[in-house]
Amino acid sequence: MDSSIAIEARSLSIGYPGRNGRRRTVVHPSLDLTLFRGEVTALLGRNGAGKSTLLRTLCGLQRPLGGEILIESRPLADYRAGELSARVGVVLTERTQAGGISVYDLVSLGRYPHTGFFGTLGEKDHAIVREAMDAVGIAGKAEKSVAELSDGERQKAFIAKVLAQECPIILLDEPTAFLDVTSRIETMATLRHLAHTQDKAVLLSTHDLDTALQLADRLWLQPACTEEEAAGLRPAAPLICGTPETLIEDGSLAGFFGTEAIRFDPESRRLVV
Amino acid sequence: MNKNNHLWVYVTMGAALIVLFFFSLVYGAVRIPLGDVLQILSGSYGRREAWRHIVLESRLPQAVTALLSGGSLAVSGLMLQTLFKNPLAGPSILGISDGANLGVAIAMIYLGAASYLTTIVAALIGAAVVLLIILGFSRKVSSNVMLLIIGIMVGYLASSVISILNYHASADKVHQYVMWGMGDFSGVSLSKLPWLAVCTLAGLLGSFLLLKPLNALLLGDAYATNLGINVRRSRILILVCTGVLTAVVTAFCGPISFIGLAVPHIARLLLGSSNHRHLLPVTLLSGSCIAMLCSLLTVTPGSNSVLPLSAITPIVGAPVIIYVIVNRKNLHYFN
Numbered sequence: 001m002d003s004s005i006a007i008e009a010r011s012l013s014i015g016y017p018g019r020n021g022r023r024r025t026v027v028h029p030s031l032d033l034t035l036f037r038g039e040v041t042a043l044l045g046r047n048g049a050g051k052s053t054l055l056r057t058l059c060g061l062q063r064p065l066g067g068e069i070l071i072e073s074r075p076l077a078d079y080r081a082g083e084l085s086a087r088v089g090v091v092l093t094e095r096t097q098a099g100g101i102s103v104y105d106l107v108s109l110g111r112y113p114h115t116g117f118f119g120t121l122g123e124k125d126h127a128i129v130r131e132a133m134d135a136v137g138i139a140g141k142a143e144k145s146v147a148e149l150s151d152g153e154r155q156k157a158f159i160a161k162v163l164a165q166e167c168p169i170i171l172l173d174e175p176t177a178f179l180d181v182t183s184r185i186e187t188m189a190t191l192r193h194l195a196h197t198q199d200k201a202v203l204l205s206t207h208d209l210d211t212a213l214q215l216a217d218r219l220w221l222q223p224a225c226t227e228e229e230a231a232g233l234r235p236a237a238p239l240i241c242g243t244p245e246t247l248i249e250d251g252s253l254a255g256f257f258g259t260e261a262i263r264f265d266p267e268s269r270r271l272v273v
Numbered sequence: 274m275n276k277n278n279h280l281w282v283y284v285t286m287g288a289a290l291i292v293l294f295f296f297s298l299v300y301g302a303v304r305i306p307l308g309d310v311l312q313i314l315s316g317s318y319g320r321r322e323a324w325r326h327i328v329l330e331s332r333l334p335q336a337v338t339a340l341l342s343g344g345s346l347a348v349s350g351l352m353l354q355t356l357f358k359n360p361l362a363g364p365s366i367l368g369i370s371d372g373a374n375l376g377v378a379i380a381m382i383y384l385g386a387a388s389y390l391t392t393i394v395a396a397l398i399g400a401a402v403v404l405l406i407i408l409g410f411s412r413k414v415s416s417n418v419m420l421l422i423i424g425i426m427v428g429y430l431a432s433s434v435i436s437i438l439n440y441h442a443s444a445d446k447v448h449q450y451v452m453w454g455m456g457d458f459s460g461v462s463l464s465k466l467p468w469l470a471v472c473t474l475a476g477l478l479g480s481f482l483l484l485k486p487l488n489a490l491l492l493g494d495a496y497a498t499n500l501g502i503n504v505r506r507s508r509i510l511i512l513v514c515t516g517v518l519t520a521v522v523t524a525f526c527g528p529i530s531f532i533g534l535a536v537p538h539i540a541r542l543l544l545g546s547s548n549h550r551h552l553l554p555v556t557l558l559s560g561s562c563i564a565m566l567c568s569l570l571t572v573t574p575g576s577n578s579v580l581p582l583s584a585i586t587p588i589v590g591a592p593v594i595i596y597v598i599v600n601r602k603n604l605h606y607f608n
Contacts, residue, residue: 056495059499060498061495061498061499081498081501081502081503082501084501085499085500085501086501088499089499090495090496090499092493092495092496094492094493094494094495094496095493096491096492096493096496097355097358097490097491097492097493097547098491098492099547100491100541100546100547100548101488101491101546101547101548102546102548105488105546105548106492109488109489109491109492109500110500112485112489112500112501112502113500113501115485117482117485118484118485119484119485119488145545145546165500
């Protein structure tokens with residue numbers, strides 16, 4: 001097995017099982033994908049394509065409807081919760097109640113998979129927490145409470161939390177949404193630096209095509225499914241995967257984002273009207 | 274916030290606890306000189322048997338009851354606020370107190386139970402039924418706000434059943450129940466005290482064992498799961514602990530409102546942090562202090578009458594809640 005492969009999925013069907021009177025919803029019936037270590041992969045797709053659903057499925061927060069996910073060549077279902085938390089870390093868009101704890105406390109929570117029953121931090125843990133805060137440049141705010149941070153700083157604090165978790169795989173759901181241009185690029189650059197220097201597999205969903213083309217090593221283009229495709233009446237469009245250069249050259253990006261009114265211009269690497 | 278600040282809070286609250294406890298022994302409806310109280314406590318007092326009796330058999334158990342019950346209710350409130358991610362959650366809001374209340378009402382009115390053991394069991398069953406209903410709905414309803422509203426509705430249902438029971442019951446039984454329903458720390462005699470102590474200390478111990486999941490839950494269910502916390506199991510354990518604490522206190526002292534709701538906010542304001550590592554012990558200390566303070570305030574100076582506890586706790590608790598809501602920046606603990 002290639003040790004650079006972090007996550008692999010074959011004919012993965014994602015969605016929500018029909019339960020408690022709710023209808024079974026298939027978001028995508030068949031995805032094949034491979035996530036590599038030491039790279040930043042940007043997951044792009046229209047609203048409703050199921051980017052969050054895919055991320056949540058890959059980190060075990062929701063079950064796949066079918067197919068197989070291998071985390072470091074071992075089936076996801078074989079992992080115990082405690083084991084998985086030391087392999088895959090997440091940064092989500094979920095609302096938290098973390099406003100009242102200090103940045104240091106927040107980043108310390110990342111040590112939970114590695115600490116004992118009461119979550120007490122040892123000297124080594126404290127060192128890792130400080131290192132994580134340094135790595136994202138939030139160390140100066142360690143004693144501030146999370147509520148006092150700007151959106152960009154808050155995002156960095158959560159990235160520091162996931163770093164303290166020391167997972168080889170990091171999944172981030174729209175980490176740059178709500179950020180100004182500078183913070184957006186800073187955050188992406190930080191993640192890129194971490195992936196390259198610490199050999200982490202970083203997968204993030206984003207709507208920011210510009211930054212993704214500049215700073216991601218690889219792009220995943222997740223298509224939205226029609227009802228017929230979701231029901232399996234027609235073969236669904238696959239997840240398109242490749243480096244930004246390849247996807248620009250072979251016209252995948254143009255095909256993926258282009259509509260009647262908008263087209264992707266390979267020269268300027270931008271969507272134009 | 275730095276460590277010195279935490280230490281300062283612990284020292285202050287610890288000192289307040291000792292002062293209030295001591296004050297509870299000295300101050301009461303019957304005026305007993307300080308010197309005599311000290312002599313009674315040291316065991317070398319033989320002059321007035323009545324005074325000795327008042328201090329050791331009435332004031333001492335009442336102070337200990339307030340200390341244990343206040344701490345228990347406050348810790349329950351804190352755990353529920355964290356679990357439901359809602360600053361207005363509390364044992365009395367979620368219908369747990371009402372469930373315990375209904376259990377006791379059925380026991381008192383229909384079984385004619387005067388035994389405190391029956392009362393405890395009835396309260397535990399009542400609280401457990403409400404908890405099971407809420408747990409059952411928590412499988413169907415994922416939103417914690419909806420769950421909170423279901424809790425409130427269940428509470429109303431329980432209250433309404435109690436009213437119907439009262440309507441059909443005989444006058445003396447209703448009177449007995451109504452008196453219990455006023456809430457009172459003085460109903461626990463020295464002989465019953467060990468029961469209360471064992472049950473509440475067990476519940477409090479359980480709460481301290483839940484420190485890690487409670488902190489992880491601050492980040493929400495998904496983050497907590499990703500940190501290796503079994504959210505479903507933690508949620509059940511938290512509800513069991515709060516259920517035991519609330520039911521036991523309700524069985525011994527009657528329904529006591531506002532302590533569970535307001536004290537966690539007071540503790541957050543004191544600490545400036547919602548990290549449970551410090552928030553839980555400080556909430557416990559503050560709950561004990563505030564319950565003893567409320568208990569002291571029920572004594573009207575120069576009169577033999579004692580006000581009902583349920584008249585005092587809202588006076589202390591309600592302004593705190595209004596202050597926290599009006600000063601929205603304090604709500605940042607929940608964002």
